[in-house]
Amino acid sequence: MGAVVLLCFVFSMLINKSCGQLSLLQNKTSDKNGLLLSTVTGKLPKMLRDILKRESLERFSMLQKIQSLERKDQGMEAENAKLKRELIKMNETLQQEFGANNDVNLLAATLETALGVLNESSLQWTVISKLLTDNTGNYSDCWDILRKYPSLQGIDGIYEITIASKTKFVYCDMTTGGGGWTAIQRRQDGSTDFYRTWSEYKHGFGDPSKNYWIGNDVIYELTKNKDQELRVELQSFDGAEAYAQYSTFYVGDEDIKYRLTVSGYSGTAVYKYKDCATILLKNPGRKGKNGVYTIYLDGKQKKKVYCDMTTEGGGWTAIQRRQDGSTDFYRTWSEYKQGFGDPSKNYWIGNDAIYELTRNKDQELRVELQRFSGAKAYAQFSTFYIGDEDSKYRLTVSGYSGTAGDSMADNNGMKFSTKNQDNDQYGSGACATSYHGAWWYNTCTLSNLNGEYIYSAVSRHSRPTWYKWKDRWEALKQSLMMIRHS
Numbered sequence: 219m220g221a222v223v224l225l226c227f228v229f230s231m232l233i234n235k236s237c238g239q240l241s242l243l244q245n246k247t248s249d250k251n252g253l254l255l256s257t258v259t260g261k262l263p264k265m266l267r268d269i270l271k272r273e274s275l276e277r278f279s280m281l282q283k284i285q286s287l288e289r290k291d292q293g294m295e296a297e298n299a300k301l302k303r304e305l306i307k308m309n310e311t312l313q314q315e316f317g318a319n320n321d322v323n324l325l326a327a328t329l330e331t332a333l334g335v336l337n338e339s340s341l342q343w344t345v346i347s348k349l350l351t352d353n354t355g356n357y358s359d360c361w362d363i364l365r366k367y368p369s370l371q372g373i374d375g376i377y378e379i380t381i382a383s384k385t386k387f388v389y390c391d392m393t394t395g396g397g398g399w400t401a402i403q404r405r406q407d408g409s410t411d412f413y414r415t416w417s418e419y420k421h422g423f424g425d426p427s428k429n430y431w432i433g434n435d436v437i438y439e440l441t442k443n444k445d446q447e448l449r450v451e452l453q454s455f456d457g458a459e460a461y462a463q464y465s466t467f468y469v470g471d472e473d474i475k476y477r478l479t480v481s482g483y484s485g486t487a488v489y490k491y492k493d494c495a496t497i498l499l500k501n502p503g504r505k506g507k508n509g510v511y512t513i514y515l516d517g518k519q520k521k522k523v524y525c526d527m528t529t530e531g532g533g534w535t536a537i538q539r540r541q542d543g544s545t546d547f548y549r550t551w552s553e554y555k556q557g558f559g560d561p562s563k564n565y566w567i568g569n570d571a572i573y574e575l576t577r578n579k580d581q582e583l584r585v586e587l588q589r590f591s592g593a594k595a596y597a598q599f600s601t602f603y604i605g606d607e608d609s610k611y612r613l614t615v616s617g618y619s620g621t622a623g624d625s626m627a628d629n630n631g632m633k634f635s636t637k638n639q640d641n642d643q644y645g646s647g648a649c650a651t652s653y654h655g656a657w658w659y660n661t662c663t664l665s666n667l668n669g670e671y672i673y674s675a676v677s678r679h680s681r682p683t684w685y686k687w688k689d690r691w692e693a694l695k696q697s698l699m700m701i702r703h704s
């Protein structure tokens with residue numbers, strides 16, 4: 219396999235990291251005591267390798283910084299000279315005021331060392347920048363760079379290559395499948411317009427550190443020996459990743475309008491996660507990252523949900539979430555069936571969705587509650603599932619443990635009721651109306667988490683309450699009902 223080509227959509231923070239590292243180095247160089255540079259004098263090539271390897275420092279941003287450093291060089295010289303004068307003056311003052319005191323002599327010696335380092339610092343920068351500049355641009359692609367510098371494996375970033383005797387900055391994936399991939403396209407966000415003309419696509423556009431098209435002439439040059447493979451990497455907004463790989467990939471020159479030859483597919487389809495636990499299982503890096511993710515109910519119906527990736531190992535799919543009063547929960551049967559609200563704040567996932575998620579009867583329920591005082595408690599149920607709409611989403615809930623008390627014991631076996639559909643056990647009225655909510659009411663209830671929100675801890679049964687926690691109808695500030703494989 220020769221050099222290889224990559225279409226890459228991978229999200230990466232390497233650029234920012236690298237700039238951060240470089241500015242650190244830059245600051246240390248002009249550091250008043252110059253100790254960092256004094257310790258590395260004479261080891262510059264090794265230091266450069268270390269920088270490239272450990273800090274993921276990228277040539278592109280580094281060269282830009284060096285150019286800016288060179289512009290600042292005179293300023294630095296002036297600053298050094300000023301510092302030098304101050305040090306000399308300080309030294310003289312010390313000698314005059316304290317004479318031949320040992321401590322003072324020690325201090326003076328330290329000051330003189332510092333002066334020596336200062337004198338060397340700008341010279342050293344010139345050496346560093348020259349070494350870096352001299353080493354760039356002599357490679358035909360990322361594969362070639364990696365072949366000559368195997369220690370760059372794992373260091374994705376911007377590198378300079380030479381194509382048809384012109385240099386070009388490109389993004390190299392030095393990780394995937396051993397690395398050495400040259401990115402011909404990269405999109406990370408919407409900050410670069412890709413709706414461009416023939417000529418722009420011919421020459422390429424954008425910035426390889428973020429979004430770019432390498433240019434059709436370059437793709438032709440890179441692939442004209444017909445020995446390249448193509449890999450397309452994709453990432454969906456909920457973090458799912460997939461790729462497509464083609465064992466043959468090349469384009470013709472401009473005369474034949476860059477005619478494409480692509481074949482020999484292998485790869486993965488985008489995985490449709492069925493719940494938050496599966497997302498976490500397939501993407502362990504999501505642990506601790508609570509937020510909104512996309513799941514596919516029954517492998518088909520797309521749904522945005524809030525995932526708790528923290529509590530007790532994470533992987534919880536939230537079926538109800540209330541954080542404030544900005545969402546009305548006093549809704550109809552049809553709205554509770556479909557679900558409503560915004561998973562990033564307040565929402566009900568939908569009774570059809572709860573049925574789908576719990577139909578295997580293998581889920582547990584965890585209810586997390588917060589009072590306006592900030593105090594928190596939870597109730598966990600080892601068994602939780604509901605029937606389909608024909609059964610009026612009849613609830614099965616049991617196996618309580620926790621700190622909030624079991625306020626759902628009376629709801630076990632009950633049908634769901636809303637303000638426009640009374641399926642409760644209360645003969646002389648509708649609990650959904652008198653409790654201003656929607657729930658699995660019995661002859662009403664000791665839990666009413668879909669009750670009417672209020673911004674204070676008033677005590678009233680029609681509020682979002684969990685009676686057993688404090689043995690009163692205290693209105694709660696927040697609630698989270700979530701399920702996970704038991």
Ligand SMILES: [Ca+2]
Nearest residue numbers: 640644647648
């Ligand atoms: Ca009734």
